[in-house]
Amino acid sequence: MSFGIDDLPVRDELRGKSPYGAPQLDVPVRLNTNENPYPLPEPLVERITERVREAARHLNRYPDRDAVELRTRLAEYLTKTAGHPVGVESVWAANGSNEVIQQLLQTFGGPGRTAIGFEPSYSMHGLISRGTGTGWISGPRNEDFTIDLAAAEKAIAEHRPDVVFVTTPNNPTGNAVPPETVLALYEAAQAAKPSMVVVDEAYIEFSHGDSLLRLIDGRPNLVVSRTMSKAFGAAGLRLGYLAAHPAVVDAVQLVRLPYHLSAITQATALAALEHTDTLLGYVEQLKAERDRLVAELRALGYEVTESDANFVQFGRFEDSHATWRKILDRGVLVRDNGVPGWLRVTTGTPAENDAFLDAVRDIKKEQSA
Numbered sequence: 001m002s003f004g005i006d007d008l009p010v011r012d013e014l015r016g017k018s019p020y021g022a023p024q025l026d027v028p029v030r031l032n033t034n035e036n037p038y039p040l041p042e043p044l045v046e047r048i049t050e051r052v053r054e055a056a057r058h059l060n061r062y063p064d065r066d067a068v069e070l071r072t073r074l075a076e077y078l079t080k081t082a083g084h085p086v087g088v089e090s091v092w093a094a095n096g097s098n099e100v101i102q103q104l105l106q107t108f109g110g111p112g113r114t115a116i117g118f119e120p121s122y123s124m125h126g127l128i129s130r131g132t133g134t135g136w137i138s139g140p141r142n143e144d145f146t147i148d149l150a151a152a153e154k155a156i157a158e159h160r161p162d163v164v165f166v167t168t169p170n171n172p173t174g175n176a177v178p179p180e181t182v183l184a185l186y187e188a189a190q191a192a193k194p195s196m197v198v199v200d201e202a203y204i205e206f207s208h209g210d211s212l213l214r215l216i217d218g219r220p221n222l223v224v225s226r227t228m229s230k231a232f233g234a235a236g237l238r239l240g241y242l243a244a245h246p247a248v249v250d251a252v253q254l255v256r257l258p259y260h261l262s263a264i265t266q267a268t269a270l271a272a273l274e275h276t277d278t279l280l281g282y283v284e285q286l287k288a289e290r291d292r293l294v295a296e297l298r299a300l301g302y303e304v305t306e307s308d309a310n311f312v313q314f315g316r317f318e319d320s321h322a323t324w325r326k327i328l329d330r331g332v333l334v335r336d337n338g339v340p341g342w343l344r345v346t347t348g349t350p351a352e353n354d355a356f357l358d359a360v361r362d363i364k365k366e367q368s369a
């Protein structure tokens, strides 16, 4: 027998667990990881090249440890798009919002502490909790995937978690959480502990509603987490950020690795932020395509969860994995998130969405034949 993980002295809570792993299969149409289907526009590619060339001249030096220029531009972006003034001292950036979440859990979670999320939701909240030694509590949702507020308040009062995750729009279900619900959860979390409430807004640019950024004023235990992986079409860049009270930004600096954001990352993100208007133009196209997917799936007789994101949850299937396979056999990769009866499709280009719709139409036809 070959030597494996279990033969190593790994931490007990990691034994028998699987790493995060959305399949990266080589198929014609990949609609499974909620990426933006549009490659960056050529003028932006040029600008990135220029900025990276300049940064390369200084790679003998460590990068700006506090990424001040980048955080300033991110604060300007938030101020402009969320209609609420945000200063550089309220913004922090890291390698993807996953790293932001990890830093938050290293700061406010950890051994002997717990975090709660309302599932199904973004699985990395639980996985990063485990990785940082934070106990994970799976909170409830209603049948229709909205947060069951009474049950959530009860769970918070009972478990008194140190960190509460609220994902809006939620992944994988797509629905947004009403601001009143977030406020009620915040109040419940403060009454119970007080604890940090992390609002994960990875998909907020695709939403019909507004960002909850304005809620951070006067609520020092509220954090809004964001990413350039989705709306900015820059998943390969690895750039996430948060907005919160400046004390939160000071606190996460206690755990960040020195020089965690490379000069190349900072230069690339700055170039992308110069092209915000073009990139947000793609978001409008994707929102229209998302709405088309919802309408056409419903017309085909599928159940669809209301979507404020760049993906759509559809069902119901007796055996969702078998349907996932049938769609894959037709050259389209969607996501089986393990939500019984449901699958998730990311909005692609119009041609990719047509390929997906043809595949599910064909499966319906096969079933009724």
Ligand SMILES: Cc1ncc(COP(=O)(O)O)c(C=O)c1O
Binding pocket: 033, 034, 095, 096, 097, 098, 099, 122, 167, 170, 171, 200, 202, 203, 226, 227, 228, 229, 235, 238, 239, 240
């Ligand atoms: C809800 C949510 N938060 C965070 C992330 C992670 O994004 P990033 O690429 O910034 O690490 C994702 C990625 O799919 C997500 O769905």
